[in-house]
Amino acid sequence: QVQLVQSGAEVKKPGASVKISCKASGYTFTTYAIHWVRQAPGQRLEWMGWINVDNGNTKYSQNFQGRVTFTRDTYASTVYMDLSSLRSEDTAVYYCARGGGVPGDYWGQGALVTVSS
Amino acid sequence: SSELTQDPTVSVALGQTVRITCQGDSLRSHYASWYQQKSGQAPILVIYGRNNRPSGIPDRFSGSSSGNTASLTITGTQAEDEADYYCNSRDSSGNAWVFGGGTKLTVL
Numbered sequence: 001q002v003q004l005v006q007s008g009a010e011v012k013k014p015g016a017s018v019k020i021s022c023k024a025s026g027y028t029f030t031t032y033a034i035h036w037v038r039q040a041p042g043q044r045l046e047w048m049g050w051i052n053v054d055n056g057n058t059k060y061s062q063n064f065q066g067r068v069t070f071t072r073d074t075y076a077s078t079v080y081m082d083l084s085s086l087r088s089e090d091t092a093v094y095y096c097a098r099g100g101g102v103p104g105d106y107w108g109q110g111a112l113v114t115v116s117s
Numbered sequence: 118s119s120e121l122t123q124d125p126t127v128s129v130a131l132g133q134t135v136r137i138t139c140q141g142d143s144l145r146s147h148y149a150s151w152y153q154q155k156s157g158q159a160p161i162l163v164i165y166g167r168n169n170r171p172s173g174i175p176d177r178f179s180g181s182s183s184g185n186t187a188s189l190t191i192t193g194t195q196a197e198d199e200a201d202y203y204c205n206s207r208d209s210s211g212n213a214w215v216f217g218g219g220t221k222l223t224v225l
Contacts, residue, residue, distance in 0.1 A: 035214060037214075045154075045203050045205075045216040047213065047215060049213075050213075059212055059213060095159055095160070102165055102169075103162075103214070104152060104205065105165075105171055107159040107160055
Protein backbone atom coordinates (compact mmCIF):
# COMPACT_ATOMS: atom_id res chain seq x y z
CA GLN A 1 0.00 0.00 0.00
CA VAL A 2 1.06 3.57 -0.63
CA GLN A 3 2.74 5.22 2.34
CA LEU A 4 4.55 8.47 2.99
CA VAL A 5 6.50 8.30 6.23
CA GLN A 6 8.05 11.47 7.60
CA SER A 7 10.86 12.03 10.04
CA GLY A 8 10.17 12.94 13.63
CA ALA A 9 9.52 16.11 15.57
CA GLU A 10 12.21 18.77 15.78
CA VAL A 11 12.95 21.62 18.17
CA LYS A 12 15.07 24.41 16.75
CA LYS A 13 16.32 27.81 17.86
CA PRO A 14 15.52 30.96 15.88
CA GLY A 15 17.88 31.39 12.96
CA ALA A 16 18.60 27.68 12.63
CA SER A 17 17.61 25.34 9.79
CA VAL A 18 15.53 22.18 9.78
CA LYS A 19 15.48 19.28 7.34
CA ILE A 20 12.50 16.94 7.19
CA SER A 21 12.36 13.73 5.20
CA CYS A 22 9.44 12.03 3.50
CA LYS A 23 10.00 8.40 2.50
CA ALA A 24 7.65 6.95 -0.10
CA SER A 25 6.73 3.31 -0.57
CA GLY A 26 4.12 1.24 -2.35
CA TYR A 27 4.36 2.95 -5.75
CA THR A 28 6.88 3.95 -8.41
CA PHE A 29 8.60 6.87 -6.72
CA THR A 30 9.44 8.89 -9.83
CA THR A 31 5.89 8.81 -11.19
CA TYR A 32 4.39 11.34 -8.79
CA ALA A 33 5.33 14.80 -7.56
CA ILE A 34 5.59 15.56 -3.86
CA HIS A 35 4.07 18.70 -2.38
CA TRP A 36 4.87 20.22 0.98
CA VAL A 37 2.15 21.78 3.11
CA ARG A 38 2.40 23.23 6.58
CA GLN A 39 -0.12 24.04 9.30
CA ALA A 40 0.62 26.36 12.17
CA PRO A 41 -1.26 25.63 15.42
CA GLY A 42 -4.97 26.30 14.91
CA GLN A 43 -4.37 27.70 11.44
CA ARG A 44 -5.15 26.79 7.84
CA LEU A 45 -3.19 24.55 5.53
CA GLU A 46 -0.47 26.50 3.73
CA TRP A 47 1.10 25.25 0.51
CA MET A 48 4.90 25.56 0.41
CA GLY A 49 5.75 24.15 -3.00
CA TRP A 50 6.44 20.96 -4.88
CA ILE A 51 9.17 18.89 -6.43
CA ASN A 52 9.09 16.90 -9.63
CA VAL A 53 10.63 13.74 -8.26
CA ASP A 54 11.60 12.51 -11.71
CA ASN A 55 13.80 15.43 -12.77
CA GLY A 56 14.24 17.35 -9.52
CA ASN A 57 12.56 20.54 -10.75
CA THR A 58 10.96 22.59 -8.02
CA LYS A 59 8.32 25.27 -7.59
CA TYR A 60 8.25 27.25 -4.37
CA SER A 61 5.53 29.43 -2.92
CA GLN A 62 6.56 33.07 -2.90
CA ASN A 63 5.99 33.03 0.85
CA PHE A 64 9.01 30.75 1.26
CA GLN A 65 11.15 31.70 -1.71
CA GLY A 66 14.79 31.88 -0.69
CA ARG A 67 14.33 29.99 2.57
CA VAL A 68 13.11 26.58 1.44
CA THR A 69 14.77 23.88 -0.63
CA PHE A 70 13.33 20.58 -1.79
CA THR A 71 15.60 17.73 -2.82
CA ARG A 72 15.15 14.06 -3.52
CA ASP A 73 17.09 10.81 -3.36
CA THR A 74 15.56 8.51 -5.94
CA TYR A 75 17.54 5.51 -4.69
CA ALA A 76 16.11 5.95 -1.22
CA SER A 77 12.63 6.98 -2.50
CA THR A 78 12.87 9.97 -0.19
CA VAL A 79 12.17 13.66 -0.56
CA TYR A 80 13.65 16.30 1.76
CA MET A 81 12.42 19.73 2.77
CA ASP A 82 15.01 22.15 4.13
CA LEU A 83 13.79 25.39 5.74
CA SER A 84 16.34 27.95 6.88
CA SER A 85 16.40 31.13 8.98
CA LEU A 86 13.71 29.75 11.23
CA ARG A 87 11.55 32.10 13.29
CA SER A 88 8.83 31.48 15.82
CA GLU A 89 6.15 31.83 13.13
CA ASP A 90 7.56 28.71 11.45
CA THR A 91 6.35 26.57 14.35
CA ALA A 92 3.99 24.21 12.57
CA VAL A 93 3.26 20.67 11.46
CA TYR A 94 4.88 20.05 8.09
CA TYR A 95 3.26 17.54 5.74
CA CYS A 96 4.35 15.95 2.50
CA ALA A 97 1.60 14.93 0.09
CA ARG A 98 1.61 13.07 -3.19
CA GLY A 99 0.72 15.12 -6.25
CA GLY A 100 -0.35 14.17 -9.74
CA GLY A 101 -3.67 13.40 -11.34
CA VAL A 102 -5.28 12.87 -7.96
CA PRO A 103 -3.95 15.78 -5.89
CA GLY A 104 -3.06 14.97 -2.32
CA ASP A 105 -4.36 11.41 -2.41
CA TYR A 106 -1.76 10.37 0.15
CA TRP A 107 -0.22 12.40 2.94
CA GLY A 108 2.58 11.84 5.38
CA GLN A 109 1.76 11.74 9.07
CA GLY A 110 3.23 15.20 9.60
CA ALA A 111 6.33 16.43 11.41
CA LEU A 112 6.05 19.03 14.16
CA VAL A 113 8.72 21.71 14.07
CA THR A 114 8.93 23.92 17.13
CA VAL A 115 11.02 27.07 16.93
CA SER A 116 11.84 28.44 20.34
CA SER A 117 14.73 30.12 22.07
CA SER B 118 -6.53 36.48 -7.45
CA SER B 119 -5.59 32.94 -6.38
CA GLU B 120 -7.39 33.06 -3.04
CA LEU B 121 -10.06 30.55 -2.07
CA THR B 122 -12.73 31.65 0.40
CA GLN B 123 -14.68 29.36 2.72
CA ASP B 124 -17.17 30.00 5.50
CA PRO B 125 -15.31 29.48 8.79
CA THR B 126 -18.04 27.47 10.49
CA VAL B 127 -21.04 25.44 9.39
CA SER B 128 -23.36 23.32 11.47
CA VAL B 129 -25.77 20.55 10.52
CA ALA B 130 -28.19 18.30 12.36
CA LEU B 131 -27.37 14.61 12.48
CA GLY B 132 -28.72 12.86 9.40
CA GLN B 133 -29.34 16.05 7.46
CA THR B 134 -27.65 17.40 4.34
CA VAL B 135 -25.00 20.10 4.44
CA ARG B 136 -23.21 22.03 1.72
CA ILE B 137 -19.80 23.57 2.24
CA THR B 138 -18.72 26.12 -0.35
CA CYS B 139 -15.46 27.46 -1.70
CA GLN B 140 -15.16 30.56 -3.85
CA GLY B 141 -12.30 31.76 -6.01
CA ASP B 142 -11.45 32.93 -9.50
CA SER B 143 -9.19 29.94 -10.13
CA LEU B 144 -12.23 27.66 -9.80
CA ARG B 145 -13.45 28.93 -13.16
CA SER B 146 -10.49 27.08 -14.72
CA HIS B 147 -9.56 24.33 -12.28
CA TYR B 148 -11.45 21.74 -10.28
CA ALA B 149 -11.44 21.85 -6.52
CA SER B 150 -10.33 19.04 -4.28
CA TRP B 151 -11.73 18.64 -0.80
CA TYR B 152 -9.93 17.38 2.29
CA GLN B 153 -11.28 16.32 5.66
CA GLN B 154 -9.06 16.91 8.65
CA LYS B 155 -9.84 15.72 12.14
CA SER B 156 -8.05 17.08 15.17
CA GLY B 157 -4.42 16.01 15.33
CA GLN B 158 -4.57 14.08 12.07
CA ALA B 159 -3.31 14.56 8.53
CA PRO B 160 -5.84 15.67 5.92
CA ILE B 161 -7.71 13.02 3.94
CA LEU B 162 -8.85 13.55 0.37
CA VAL B 163 -12.61 13.10 0.05
CA ILE B 164 -13.46 14.62 -3.36
CA TYR B 165 -11.39 15.49 -6.43
CA GLY B 166 -11.98 16.39 -10.05
CA ARG B 167 -15.49 16.81 -11.38
CA ASN B 168 -16.97 14.66 -8.58
CA ASN B 169 -14.70 11.74 -7.77
CA ARG B 170 -14.31 9.93 -4.49
CA PRO B 171 -11.14 8.04 -3.56
CA SER B 172 -11.57 4.44 -2.56
CA GLY B 173 -13.00 4.13 0.92
CA ILE B 174 -14.79 7.48 0.99
CA PRO B 175 -18.53 7.03 1.63
CA ASP B 176 -20.90 7.96 -1.17
CA ARG B 177 -22.63 10.50 1.07
CA PHE B 178 -19.79 12.84 0.04
CA SER B 179 -20.21 14.57 -3.32
CA GLY B 180 -18.81 17.57 -5.12
CA SER B 181 -20.08 20.09 -7.63
CA SER B 182 -19.00 23.33 -9.23
CA SER B 183 -20.57 26.36 -10.88
CA GLY B 184 -18.70 29.41 -12.06
CA ASN B 185 -16.29 30.49 -9.34
CA THR B 186 -17.84 28.32 -6.62
CA ALA B 187 -17.15 24.73 -5.71
CA SER B 188 -19.27 22.84 -3.23
CA LEU B 189 -18.89 19.79 -1.05
CA THR B 190 -22.18 18.18 -0.08
CA ILE B 191 -22.62 15.61 2.66
CA THR B 192 -25.96 13.82 2.45
CA GLY B 193 -27.14 12.14 5.64
CA THR B 194 -24.37 13.62 7.79
CA GLN B 195 -22.94 11.32 10.43
CA ALA B 196 -21.36 12.22 13.73
CA GLU B 197 -17.96 11.08 12.45
CA ASP B 198 -18.13 13.71 9.70
CA GLU B 199 -17.48 16.44 12.26
CA ALA B 200 -14.13 17.86 11.13
CA ASP B 201 -12.43 20.71 9.34
CA TYR B 202 -12.87 20.73 5.57
CA TYR B 203 -10.44 22.43 3.21
CA CYS B 204 -10.85 23.11 -0.47
CA ASN B 205 -7.82 23.14 -2.72
CA SER B 206 -7.20 24.05 -6.30
CA ARG B 207 -4.50 25.34 -8.57
CA ASP B 208 -3.62 28.98 -8.84
CA SER B 209 -4.05 31.00 -12.04
CA SER B 210 -0.71 29.72 -13.37
CA GLY B 211 -1.86 26.14 -12.90
CA ASN B 212 1.50 25.33 -11.37
CA ALA B 213 0.82 25.82 -7.68
CA TRP B 214 -1.70 24.70 -5.10
CA VAL B 215 -3.84 27.05 -3.08
CA PHE B 216 -5.98 26.17 -0.07
CA GLY B 217 -9.11 27.72 1.28
CA GLY B 218 -9.22 28.90 4.86
CA GLY B 219 -11.11 25.82 5.99
CA THR B 220 -14.63 25.23 7.29
CA LYS B 221 -15.25 23.74 10.71
CA LEU B 222 -18.25 21.44 10.44
CA THR B 223 -20.22 20.82 13.63
CA VAL B 224 -22.76 17.98 13.72
CA LEU B 225 -25.56 18.74 16.15
